[in-house]
Amino acid sequence: MKRIHPYSNLVSDPVKIPKASGISQNVDEPLIKLTGVWKIYQMGEVEFVALKGINLEIYEGEFLVVLGPSGSGKSTLMNLLGCLDLPSKGTVFLNSRDISGLDESELALVRGQMIGFIFQSFNLIPTLSTQENVLLPLEFQEEGARIAQKKALYLLEIVGLSDKKQNLPSQLSGGQRQRVAIARSLAVNPPVILADEPTGNLDSKTGDYILDFLDNLNKKEGKTIIIVTHDLDIVKYATRVVHIRDGEIEKINILRKNEKEE
Ligand SMILES: Nc1ncnc2c1ncn2[C@@H]1O[C@H](COP(=O)(O)OP(=O)(O)OP(=O)(O)O)[C@@H](O)[C@H]1O
């Protein structure tokens, strides 16, 4: 993979990625807040309690790592933090608004502007090329096609996949698909990036490159990064680590202050 400094291009590139608009937030208030959140999956007669009374506040500029073993509820929690799913009990606040009060189109709009998702299973569209997959979130923004194309190419360059822009997801390796998912999550330049095992399919060198890239976005642009993982190595990037086990928060460790570098 072509090695370029993860951040320098962002500053000098002629294709400026605009700040996400329409988001007014009070910095003292959490960006995302969960109070008494339960998630109970219903399978016919059988219930499975995946989250048991989660209380969590996430502030702007944090690099939050949610750490827990397989089956502990990380992806379930990520879906709730990203407002992709509603809790069975309890409340999720996005910018101090109870999301249960928003209708689906309002929710989709706020989510689209605020959160870039990197899913565990990538969620790439199999019939679209690498470049078209990255373009997808931009289709919902008011943006000229040419600018959007340029942005997509630029993001593919950042993740080292310029030479694969015409490939379909089936013609990429797992790690390359992961990098397309990362490029796509950055397309609308959201203030929050929510990633589920972003390095799960990458070799350690590529994984480090992607994490350094997210770290730079956090430190230099003040983006809020939330990663759910079982990978202990990611902890070194975190401002805070939330340990989750059997659907409950076991403990929270604060590791460093979240401060934008000057
Ligand atoms: N749709 C569902 N219906 C029933 N049970 C579910 C459903 N989704 C998840 N679960 C269960 O909830 C628990 C938590 O699942 P989740 O996917 O959140 O775990 P995870 O921590 O992300 O695990 P992994 O590290 O393996 O990705 C698991 O026991 C899982 O079997």
Ligand SMILES: [Mg+2]
């Ligand atoms: Mg998971």
